[in-house]
Amino acid sequence: MRKVVLITGASSGIGLALCKRLLVENDELHLCLACRNVSKAEGVRASLLASHPTAEVTVVQVDVSNLESIFRASSELKQRFKRLDFVYLNAGIMPNPQLNLRALFSGLFSRNVRFYPGYLTDDKPVGDSPTQGLYSSVVCPGTVLTNLTYGILPPFVWMLLIPIIWLLRFFANAFTLTPYNGTEALVWLFHQKPESLNPLIKYMSATTGFGSNYVTTQRMDLDEDTAEKFYQNLLELEKQVRVTLNPIPGAKKVRDQ
Structure with a gap:
């Protein structure tokens, strides 16, 4: 039975590179491309x-x-599917991209939790109990240059910065630069047993100054009690959103009265 892999933002950048790399690893996969632009996604398909x-x-x-x-x-x-084996939450929202050098370098060396592509996997085969185990990991692709990144600064500025960034890779291996390199940790996770992964660890793609890719880890500054409260708040928010989008029949009439 084919494994089903859902990838959001799969039509370009890291998402597209991940699709290509996963099919090299296993060309019997069922890839589901979750994208905003359907026509572009069909071309990628x-x-x-x-x-x-x-x-x-x-x-x-x-x-x-x-x-x-x-x-x-x-x-x-x-x-469509009885199950999803892997979910890569790669797509994000970037309404007004700007270059913040302080945030950039802070993110490269900090253990603080930030928003990075997420990775989810299900450990039960089809036919098992409907209560299935769900494993989640946080992944950092490093500093990757994509269409979004290039749009932040004028082209001539990037021409000046690129040689400097290449030199910085000898000192900070988080400068993965290409989408292919940035997917290293995502592809690595594809081959791991989900129960062996630590949910408090951030898995990061890294590239040496000579261009060799590898995966490194870093423990996140995360308070488990606070995280649990935050999770419960998210569950409550989900209920409220569902009610807003799909109101109970008759509820509006009661409110009007």
């Missing part, structure tokens, strides 16, 4: 199938900045 004809690749439309779109995609995925 055709390209992936051309290079890996034994794979299965499908597309689901989702805009991660729109809750209605997220719930609609979730319902569609439930109808």
Whole structure:
């Protein structure tokens, strides 16, 4: 049975590089490309199938900045699949990208929890109990240059910065630079037993000054009690959002009275 892998933001950047690398690892996968731009995703789908004809690749439309779109995609995925083996939460929201050098270097060396691509996996085969184990990991792709990144500064500035960044890789291996290098930790996690992973560890892609990729780890500054309270608040928020998007029949009439 094919393993089903869902990747958000799969039409470009790290998401697209991850699709290509996973199919090199296993060309019998069923990749589901969760993207905002369906036409662009269909083009990526055709390209992936051309290079890996034994794979299965499908597309689901989702805009991660729109809750209605997220719930609609979730319902569609439930109808399509009995299970998802791996979920790569790569897509993000960047309405006004700006270069913040202080935040950049802080993120490279800090253990503080920040928003990085997430990785989820399910450990139970189809047919088992409906209560299945869900494992989650935090992944840092390093400093990757994509279309979003290049749009922050004028092209001539990047021409000046790139040689400096390459030199910095000899001192800070978090400068992965390319989407391919940035997916190193994501591909590494694909091969791990989920129960062996530490949820308090951040798994990071790294690249040496000579261009060799590897995975490193760093314990996150995370208070477990605070994290549990935050999680419970998120569950409550989810309930409120669901009620807002899908009100109980008659509820509006009662409120109007």
